[in-house]
Amino acid sequence: MRLIREMRERSEDEIEVLGSARRENDSRKWLWIGIALLFVLVLGFCVWKLFFIRPVEEEGTLLEEPAPEISVADSTSLAGDERPCVTFEKDSINDVVLAIYALHQLKAELSLALPDTSDTSVYFVLQAADIRRDNLQILGDFVLRGKQLARGKRKTGFCAIRNGQITLGNSASDVMKDDCVVRQGDFFRQYPLVMEGEVIVNGLKGKALRRALARRGDRFYIVASLNRESLYDFSEALADYGFTNALYLVGGTSYGWCRMDARVHELGVRRGKTLPSHNYLVFRSAISLE
Structure with missing residues (x-):
């Protein structure tokens, strides 16, 4: 056991x-x-x-600018020894003949009055925003010296002007427009033609004489077609010529003028009757010659 x-x-x-x-x-x-x-x-x-x-700063930028904004160089950021002037050249690309006006030491502004040619501080004047056919009012958002005079986003391209300096862009956002209101600047909308070197396709049909405010490098230009062109062919010619940003201006035979070599050159056809809503993109001397 x-x-x-x-x-x-x-x-x-x-x-x-x-x-x-x-x-x-x-x-x-x-x-x-x-x-x-x-x-x-x-x-x-x-x-x-x-x-x-994402970092907080990046999120803040996205919230502040929900739609893409295209910034460009200042219209006055040119060589210090330049004098205010407009220079002209004629060239062609893709069978599109272009009149190219380079703007030197000029600042921009909008005006509801056509400047007189006797004002020697003015070097270029062109119509900016289109006029509606139904009520003869300005088409699209329009700000003049901080006051918004018209509203609308049918055209997403824009030109913002603050302290005489230009920003071109393509966005339905109100960020730039509201900033122009706060800073007593100017703002209008038009068809975007070229943004960041890429052609923007617009639905405008037919052929006509075309004009644009364009940028290449640190300089701005007024570019016009000398023949009737489709909007796409004109936009493509601008991009292929090297313009990185371009915004449409009232084309056809709309009236304007420029000062070159101490002489005034009229552009388009001056009609007897003007509307209160006619508006102009004006370039003045950015420096004092005194």
Whole structure:
């Protein structure tokens, strides 16, 4: 009996030792599983933070400007030794003949009155925003010295003028327009032709004499077609010629004038009757010659 009792006790001890070893192995297994899960969670958090979380500054920019805005160089950021003037050249590309007027040391503004040619500070005048046929009012958002005179976003291209400096863009956003209101600037809308070197397709059909306010490098230009062109062909010619941004201006035979070599050159046809809503893009001397 004593031998049987010793064998039973030894057997129970072995069972207890084996059970302890199994529990120890299970504990290690769950420890490694926990470490692996923690590693996966940390790795996943790092990936999420790296690829899906943007800096606060970037989010603020996106909220402030929900639609793309195209900024350009200042109209007065030219060589310091230049004098105010307009220079002219005629060229062609893609069978489109262009009259190209380079603007030197000139600042921009909008006006509801046609400047007189006797004002020697004025170097270029062209009609800016279109006039509606139904009510003869200005078509699209229009701001004059901080006061909004017309509303509408049928055309998404815009020209914003602040302190005589031009910004061209393509957006239905009110960000730039509202800034012009606050800063007593000017703003009008037209067809965008070229933005960041890319042609913008517009639905305007038919052929006509075309005009545009365009930018290449740090300089602005007035560009006109000398023959009747479709809007797309005109836009493509501007882009291929190297203009990075271009905004349509009232074309056809609309009246304007420029001063070159101390002489006034009339553009288009001057009609006897003008409307109160006729508006003009005016370029004046940006520096004093005194």
